[in-house]
Amino acid sequence: MSTSDVTEEEMHGQKPGRDAVTGAAGVVGEQQRRERDARPSERHADDGEFASYYGRPVINAIVWEAPAIGGYLFLGGLAGASSALAAGAELTGRPGLARPLRYTALAAISGSTAALIYDLGRPERFLNMLRVFKPTSPMSVGSWILMGYGPLAGVSAVTALTGWFPRTGRLATYGAGAMGALVATYTAPLVCDTAVPAWHEGYRYMPFVFASSAVAAAGGAGLIGAPTEQSGPARRAAVGGAIAETAVSTAMEHRMGLSGELYGRGTAGRYMRAAKTLTLAGAAGAVLGRRSRVASALSGAALVAGSACTRLGVFHAGRQSQEDPKYTVVPQRRRRDARERAENAQV
Amino acid sequence: MNVSTDSGAEQPRLGFFTDTSVCIGCKACEVACKEWNMVPEDGLDFTGMSFDNTGGLSADTWRHVAFVEQREPLAHQETGLGRRDTVDLGMPSFELPGASAAPEERGEFRWLMSSDVCKHCTHAACVDVCPTGALFHTEFDTVVVQQDICNGCGYCIPACPYGVIDRREDDGRAWKCTLCYDRVGDGLEPACAKACPTDSIQFGDLDELRERAAQRLEDLHGAGVSSARLYGEDPDDGVGGNGAFFLLLDEPEVYGLPPDPVVTTRDLPSMWRHAGAAAVVMLAGVAATFLGGRK
Numbered sequence: 001m002s003t004s005d006v007t008e009e010e011m012h013g014q015k016p017g018r019d020a021v022t023g024a025a026g027v028v029g030e031q032q033r034r035e036r037d038a039r040p041s042e043r044h045a046d047d048g049e050f051a052s053y054y055g056r057p058v059i060n061a062i063v064w065e066a067p068a069i070g071g072y073l074f075l076g077g078l079a080g081a082s083s084a085l086a087a088g089a090e091l092t093g094r095p096g097l098a099r100p101l102r103y104t105a106l107a108a109i110s111g112s113t114a115a116l117i118y119d120l121g122r123p124e125r126f127l128n129m130l131r132v133f134k135p136t137s138p139m140s141v142g143s144w145i146l147m148g149y150g151p152l153a154g155v156s157a158v159t160a161l162t163g164w165f166p167r168t169g170r171l172a173t174y175g176a177g178a179m180g181a182l183v184a185t186y187t188a189p190l191v192c193d194t195a196v197p198a199w200h201e202g203y204r205y206m207p208f209v210f211a212s213s214a215v216a217a218a219g220g221a222g223l224i225g226a227p228t229e230q231s232g233p234a235r236r237a238a239v240g241g242a243i244a245e246t247a248v249s250t251a252m253e254h255r256m257g258l259s260g261e262l263y264g265r266g267t268a269g270r271y272m273r274a275a276k277t278l279t280l281a282g283a284a285g286a287v288l289g290r291r292s293r294v295a296s297a298l299s300g301a302a303l304v305a306g307s308a309c310t311r312l313g314v315f316h317a318g319r320q321s322q323e324d325p326k327y328t329v330v331p332q333r334r335r336r337d338a339r340e341r342a343e344n345a346q347v
Numbered sequence: 348m349n350v351s352t353d354s355g356a357e358q359p360r361l362g363f364f365t366d367t368s369v370c371i372g373c374k375a376c377e378v379a380c381k382e383w384n385m386v387p388e389d390g391l392d393f394t395g396m397s398f399d400n401t402g403g404l405s406a407d408t409w410r411h412v413a414f415v416e417q418r419e420p421l422a423h424q425e426t427g428l429g430r431r432d433t434v435d436l437g438m439p440s441f442e443l444p445g446a447s448a449a450p451e452e453r454g455e456f457r458w459l460m461s462s463d464v465c466k467h468c469t470h471a472a473c474v475d476v477c478p479t480g481a482l483f484h485t486e487f488d489t490v491v492v493q494q495d496i497c498n499g500c501g502y503c504i505p506a507c508p509y510g511v512i513d514r515r516e517d518d519g520r521a522w523k524c525t526l527c528y529d530r531v532g533d534g535l536e537p538a539c540a541k542a543c544p545t546d547s548i549q550f551g552d553l554d555e556l557r558e559r560a561a562q563r564l565e566d567l568h569g570a571g572v573s574s575a576r577l578y579g580e581d582p583d584d585g586v587g588g589n590g591a592f593f594l595l596l597d598e599p600e601v602y603g604l605p606p607d608p609v610v611t612t613r614d615l616p617s618m619w620r621h622a623g624a625a626a627v628v629m630l631a632g633v634a635a636t637f638l639g640g641r642k
């Protein structure tokens with residue numbers, strides 16, 4: 001009998017010592033064992049080599065749609081910064097600049113909220129956002145910011161249009177201006193507070209990118225809507241915002257770690273390059289064409305478009321970093337290896 | 348900044364210990380889960396990459412059996428293959444058996460199988476970011492979505508560092524493993540653990556499971572399976588430990604798991620500070636544009 005035989009009563013012909021433990025060390029030849037133990041570990045994250053499960057992503061795909069969420073981020077920024085600029089214009093007696101910005105703010109924040117609601121899986125349950133206030137959820141905080149800001153922006157725009165209650169309108173404009181800074185920046189923690197490498201790793205820079213991009217866009221909106229004799233602050237905001245945005249987003253790409261490279265690749269790279277080109281061209285046009293209403297408006301449009309491209313670039317960089325497991329695995333592997341080395345050194 | 352920590356209740360924490368060293372890849376857990384939880388069919392796909400045609404966890408896959416084929420020995424095991432008088436059939440491939448294996452690696456292979464599931468994190472990013480409060484920690488310290496509240500915002504999906512939770516397309520809401528909240532509440536074990544024929548999936552009090560896992564790890568190391576390691580059992584890791592942890596035979600990333608996950612909300616206080624600073628700088632910048640004269 002060459003094998004053991006299992007019957008109802010017992011096992012026959014069982015050879016002693018054949019009941020192997022899975023992977024037991026005792027059953028292999030000395031020579032073979034030495035060869036195997038000498039084999040160096042085959043994977044090193046430091047060489048850019050990494051293991052994955054058939055190249056599949058570690059984290060799940062982002063379900064948000066690029067136009068909706070890119071638009072939500074962009075319009076929120078435009079609204080917030082427009083309100084801030086409008087408040088300044090109101091305060092310094094520039095009604096020709098304040099008025100179009102008050103309209104812009106309401107239109108943009110309505111679009112931003114609509115895009116957010118549209119992208120929900122259950123839009124009719126939007127108000128469920130307001131059953132709790134959670135500081136751990138930037139989307140919850142953001143919903144409450146929108147609830148505070150939206151009515152102010154609304155009153156500010158409607159009073160500008162109708163001329164009713166000018167005092168209330170002015171106060172609403174100031175209130176919206178102060179809150180506008182929050183509206184323009186809370187979206188940065190919103191995207192960064194995820195496991196998406198190209199977003200999370202950039203969290204120190206993202207709010208500054210979003211804020212400066214928002215100011216450039218609002219400056220652009222002011223250039224489009226205001227007569228040249230009142231658009232000085234908008235022009236300065238446009239130029240300052242554009243320069244700051246270009247500088248900060250370039251710094252972010254270089255300093256945020258491995259996934260920073262994605263801001264220069266693929267769809268994200270195309271949007272980011274377009275954003276820089278439009279923004280810098282808009283800033284240059286705003287300076288050179290400062291005597292011409294048409295040149296100013298065109299520059300303003302370029303700045304607004306550039307700001308939208310920035311948000312789409314950020315969105316796509318996040319999506320690209322989700323799709324390739326490299327951006328999740330390699331930084332984590334390096335961190336873990338470094339920690340283990342440190343622990344071993346201590347022992 | 349975490350709202351999602353232990354509830355501190357009397358009820359001991361419940362969880363899973365998935366010992367992948369005894370998993371045979373039968374997928375009974377996947378089937379049992381779908382049946383019990385009435386999870387809809389999500390495509391009869393052929394991935395063409397291995398015997399795994401499920402792919403990964405999603406809204407409609409709450410247990411996923413990973414299937415890894417490797418040209419590596421399972422510890423110091425003599426497979427009996429690779430000698431002159433045997434034919435190494437090798438990995439499933441389109442070539443003649445044995446044709447694709449380099450001579451020095453003949454006779455070495457192992458199949459790693461692992462049933463993946465929601466980790467029921469102590470510090471769960473999905474719970475933290477959920478703006479509606481639909482996701483919560485139960486009295487058993489498991490993580491569950493309240494389907495009547497979820498509005499499908501999709502925030503939890505990129506927040507989960509393990510790629511577990513997902514939105515169901517036609518339904519619009521987020522879905523994932525509930526650790527059979529209904530069964531557990533009635534004193535039953537979850538469907539997957541019940542169905543697992545090798546007890547690769549073990550269910551129980553987390554403290555007891557941790558002890559059992561430590562013992563199993565010691566046994567395996569003693570038997571020469573030096574690559575065995577625990578994953579997610581450490582309460583000091585980046586997510587405060589998992590309610591569902593694993594014994595793996597290779598690096599986590601080989602199974603599609605992140606090697607060093609950290610709950611994203613750990614950095615949220617710093618994110619708020621940076622955002623606050625940006626808001627202040629923005630207001631200052633806008634104010635500065637009004638300083639330069641009347642024009």
Ligand code: SF4
Binds near residue numbers: 472490507
């Ligand atoms: S594994 Fe993901 S879905 Fe499960 S509790 Fe942790 S963060 Fe939430």
Ligand code: SF4
Binds near residue numbers: 500501502
């Ligand atoms: S999709 Fe549902 S469960 Fe997920 S964060 Fe949004 S409301 Fe919460």
